[in-house]
Amino acid sequence: MADILKRDGHVLAEAASVDEALVLMDSAVPDLVLCDWRMPERDGGELLKEVEDRGLDCSVIVMTAYGSIAHAVEAVRLGAADYLAKPFEREALRLAVQRVLKTRSLEVENRRLRSQGSQAEGYGELIGKAPSMQLLYRTMQKVAATDATVLIAGESGTGKELVARSLHSGSNRAAGPFVALNCAAIPETLIESELFGHERGAFTGAHRRREGRFSEAEGGTLFLDEIASMPLPLQSSLLRVLQERRFTRLGGTGEISSDVRVVAASNRDLPQMVADGLFREDLYYRLNVVGLEIPPLRSRREDVPLLAETLLERSARAHGIKIGSLPVEILRRFMEYHWPGNVRELANAVERLVLLAEDGALQAGDLPPEVARSTVGSAVPFRLPAEGLDWESMEGDLLRQALKRCDGNRAAAARLLGLAYKAFLYRLEKYGLASDDSDIGTEGPDMGNITRG
Ligand SMILES: Nc1ncnc2c1ncn2[C@@H]1O[C@H](COP(=O)(O)OP(=O)(O)O)[C@@H](O)[C@H]1O
Ligand SMILES: [Mg+2]
Structure with a gap:
């Protein structure tokens, strides 16, 4: 892996354990850490916690073994930027690294723009710092x-x-x-x-x-x-x-x-x-x-983060809703979309995210379909393991995980899985996950159409 990444022009340091890695990171914090989940002394989860505790500004990609989706989920929960399921091909490695580094550069740019607060970032109500502006x-x-x-x-x-x-x-x-x-x-x-x-x-x-x-x-x-x-x-x-x-x-x-x-x-x-x-x-x-x-917005994409953040603040204030920060995933899609309707279209997309936010968290699933479609999916393409898999148990397990991650909010869980609400409910029924819930029928608009039994 080190050879592949070096050949791609990355500068690398290698460590044989979490502690060794932490020593290295004491002297220079890398942009990205690639680490295994299972390691002899301390595992990937502990590395993630150390990164968090020490406030290190680096992204982590965790490599997990096949059949251990639970580890991948745990890694992401602990702050991993992404995971790779082993064995993976070099192209998957390259893609994951590229994606995470690109996301980082967006975040850094974002912070830079924010920290420049007092410097002129527009004119009157106009926002934008691009040279053309x-x-x-x-x-x-x-x-x-x-x-x-x-x-x-x-x-x-x-x-x-x-x-x-x-x-x-x-x-x-x-x-x-x-x-x-x-x-x-x-x-x-x-x-x-x-x-x-x-x-x-x-x-x-x-x-x-x-x-x-x-x-x-x-x-x-x-x-x-x-x-x-x-x-x-x-x-x-x-x-x-x-x-x-x-x-x-x-x-x-x-x-x-x-x-x-x-x-x-x-x-x-x-x-x-x-x-x-x-x-x-x-x-x-x-x-x-x-x-x-x-100039049209697509010719000054560098203004998208600043515009999105400012429009987000304005919209949240206008609706009296408290909103968390703009998820990088959404920002990335914003950056890649071509915005035929320019700033007006961006403002509408942001407003929609604000109105549909769940407890102040903006959801990529609420993006207008044309914006959501504009990028290649974010997940590592799922590969059928050589030994095959048990479809039903995997599907049921994913449903349970989605529900858990969304604190039982079905609409959100359906979005997380990219399923229409009805299709999601149908599957809940199928796996007997719907029946023990007393508030069924209060969340979704279409509950009346579902036959239970
Ligand atoms: N550079 C910008 N900064 C902030 N808001 C903008 C900017 N450009 C457009 N908008 C917003 O986008 C929407 C459309 O702008 P508008 O002036 O009506 O566009 P046009 O007249 O060119 O169709 C308005 O809500 C406006 O406030
Ligand atoms: Mg006009």
């Missing part, structure tokens, strides 16, 4: 104080509205109103009156005079989201306000002067729309005096 913050800082029109480009969920708000609160208009209008959310025919307002009787149904968003935003910032949805004729009206700082209410005669800073956003390719004649070129340049581009 730093560039964004620098530009924002430069233009926030000006009245320059800003066009924000970015995929859905990247934080375009947040950028607009941050620009507003960083400007000398901060005391004024911030008004947002999503051009895609209102019918085309209503956008004009929504923007500029209308006089009473301006059109059928206009029973009262109405101030438009431009009036509401007077002295502040008007955020026009999804500007690409604005119909061409209205694009001309908007261009006129931007150039002349004056507008007319629908059905009105007088011109109203306007002191509004416009920030627009689009998740569509505006230059392409200009080329296709769908967006006015002059308006595009007028809006794009300063262009800000927010």
Whole structure:
């Protein structure tokens, strides 16, 4: 094993017993310890306890013999990062080592980010330290104080509205109103009156005079989201306000002067729309005096841990739920997922974990299926021992272990085994594990469908 790992570029020290290992670890704490479970003097469990007692910052992989799943379970309970069932192939060894080391580097990165607490990790409400975000913050800082029109480009969920708000609160208009209008959310025919307002009787149904968003935003910032949805004729009206700082209410005669800073956003390719004649070129340049581009989350994965942690804290606080730290397993999946819905999707995933948490513990089983699917499974692939096995007793044993580990919580135990709740209950019945429980039927939604007997 040492040869294999050395060839892979790892630096290794070998020890023949737990005590010898502890002496070695006194001088240099390794990232990873690989140890046997059964050893002549003190066993793997004792090594794990020593590591814990001495507060050593290292991960441990325990090697257990086949047919001793109980030892593996015990090892994991005592803090082992993983276990290998003997005999294993060199590829299984490599994989386990890689996985544990990768998890460690995530943890270390996580701690580093947390310890940098006071250093700027974002801008306004924006979170993110990636170089592409730093560039964004620098530009924002430069233009926030000006009245320059800003066009924000970015995929859905990247934080375009947040950028607009941050620009507003960083400007000398901060005391004024911030008004947002999503051009895609209102019918085309209503956008004009929504923007500029209308006089009473301006059109059928206009029973009262109405101030438009431009009036509401007077002295502040008007955020026009999804500007690409604005119909061409209205694009001309908007261009006129931007150039002349004056507008007319629908059905009105007088011109109203306007002191509004416009920030627009689009998740569509505006230059392409200009080329296709769908967006006015002059308006595009007028809006794009300063262009800000927010990178998609998948291009700045290094921000995922910080975002996840912060969103977790926020969500827990918002729901008044006390939540433990983010399990590394979940973080790893977060890191590997491609986040088509960007930060919004991440925020939703985190919120879901918070709401479904069991006693404050976030469960990987509560991840949205597409996020959960995004990675190769974490368990060492189970291999059928050469001598075969007793299926029924193994299955029954796993059910009992899952129940025990989850303190009898069946929903959690089902998740732990990757089983649908009904399928899990069916198996409990089969192995006679369901009958002695008096609170049956109070936990799951589908108990009524189970025939007992
Ligand atoms: N960099 C970020 N830091 C913190 N929260 C963010 C960030 N980017 C987006 N969000 C959050 O994600 C959600 C979507 O952001 P939003 O500004 O509405 O995106 P967009 O307008 O680009 O679709 C909001 O809840 C927002 O607070
Ligand atoms: Mg938006």
